[in-house]
Amino acid sequence: MDVVEAIRKRKSIRKFKPDTVPRNVIREILEIAGRAPSGMNTQPWEFAVLTGDVIERVKNANIEMLDSSAPIGLGNPPGEKSPDTVYRRRQVELARMIFNLMDIHREDTKKRAQWLKRGFRFFDAPAAIIIMLDRALPEPGPLLDLGAVMQTICLAAMNYGLGTCIESQGVSFPVVLRKYTKISESKRMIISIALGYPDPDFPVNKLESTREPVENTTSWHGF
Ligand SMILES: Cc1cc2nc3c(=O)[nH]c(=O)nc-3n(C[C@H](O)[C@H](O)[C@H](O)COP(=O)(O)O)c2cc1C
Numbered sequence: 620m621d622v623v624e625a626i627r628k629r630k631s632i633r634k635f636k637p638d639t640v641p642r643n644v645i646r647e648i649l650e651i652a653g654r655a656p657s658g659m660n661t662q663p664w665e666f667a668v669l670t671g672d673v674i675e676r677v678k679n680a681n682i683e684m685l686d687s688s689a690p691i692g693l694g695n696p697p698g699e700k701s702p703d704t705v706y707r708r709r710q711v712e713l714a715r716m717i718f719n720l721m722d723i724h725r726e727d728t729k730k731r732a733q734w735l736k737r738g739f740r741f742f743d744a745p746a747a748i749i750i751m752l753d754r755a756l757p758e759p760g761p762l763l764d765l766g767a768v769m770q771t772i773c774l775a776a777m778n779y780g781l782g783t784c785i786e787s788q789g790v791s792f793p794v795v796l797r798k799y800t801k802i803s804e805s806k807r808m809i810i811s812i813a814l815g816y817p818d819p820d821f822p823v824n825k826l827e828s829t830r831e832p833v834e835n836t837t838s839w840h841g842f
Contacts, residue, residue, distance in 0.1 A: 625774045632782030632824045633717075633742040635815030637806040639670060640746045645777050645814070651778075654769040657764035663756050664768045666807060669751040673799050674747055681739040684821040690745075691791045713828060720822040738788035744813035747789055748772060749796060765809055772812055782817035782824075785810060 620628070645668055649751060657663060685691075701707065715725075723730040741747045750765055773783040789811025790796065796808055817824055 620777065622774075625644070625777050627732070629773055629777060629783075630824075630826070630828065631784040632813070632815075632817045633737065633784055634818040634821035635742060635744045635782065635813070636818050637743070637745060638816050640781065640814060640816070642668075642670075644781075645746060645748070646834050648772060648775045648779065648781075648782045651775040652768050655764070655768040655771040657767065658760055659758075661761065661764065662801050663752055663761035665751040665753070667751065667796070667800050667802055669745065669800065670746040674741065675793055676799050677747075678740040680790050682736055684792045684795060685736060685739055689792065690785055692793065709829075716826055716828070717823055720826055722822075730810050738786060739791065741786065741789055741811070741813040742784055744784070744815040746814040747786075748814060749790060749800075749802075750804070750810045750812070752809050762809070769810055769812065776814060780816060781814055784813040786813055787811075789813065805812065 645704075648665055653662065653664075658826075717734070718725070718731070721734060723734060737743070750769055752761055752765060756824060769785060772779060773785065777782050790808040793808045797804070802808070
């Protein structure tokens with residue numbers, strides 16, 4: 620698969636087969652993704668890889684937290700989008716497409732809540748990668764580096780027939796992750812990536828999210 624094909628084919632996978640992902644495969648993906656660029660080659664990323672009993676405990680504890688209405692602390696909050704912006708419209712459009720494919724009606728609060736929970740269970744993925752940043756690096760610059768490695772992980776995973784879903788939901792309850800991984804408070808959990816073999820029959824895995832045409836995002840100078 621060449622690089623353009625991989626970029627075009629990558630998509631969020633929101634249901635996985637139960638098959639485990641071998642540790643050496645994940646290790647290779649992280650080794651490859653570690654070739655991502657970073658400001659002054661600081662490589663500020665750290666990873667925690669969850670599978671087996673640990674990920675199952677995290678999934679269950681996340682749901683308990685959600686059910687107890689614990690405050691959701693996104694690792695890197697996307698920010699409130701005011702209703703009349705294009706960003707909010709794109710967000711609403713994504714939800715509409717997902718609910719359409721899942722046959723969930725707007726007013727069906729029960730099904731919507733069930734859908735929401737799936738994200739907190741890493742969409743049934745057998746593995747997840749948590750991307751972390753040391754609190755000694757509080758400035759926003761390193762977040763760019765983490766974004767680069769995040770996307771590179773998703774692309775590299777495709778080489779092994781694996782699917783991914785980048786997920787803020789997966790790091791919403793750092794207290795849960797710390798309990799089962801003993802990750803130090805000195806590490807901020809920024810984002811998670813659900814990882815596994817895609818279930819091709821699940822309706823939402825057929826979703827082709829839209830993109831704004833280049834004409835709408837780009838201005839050209841000096842041509
Ligand atoms: C920083 C970030 C956080 C995300 N968090 C979630 C999430 O919590 N739940 C989810 O279902 N998708 C999440 N996504 C996936 C986006 O919804 C998805 O990338 C976007 O809709 C484009 O679709 P595509 O990945 O299929 O191209 C996240 C993506 C990014 C980059």
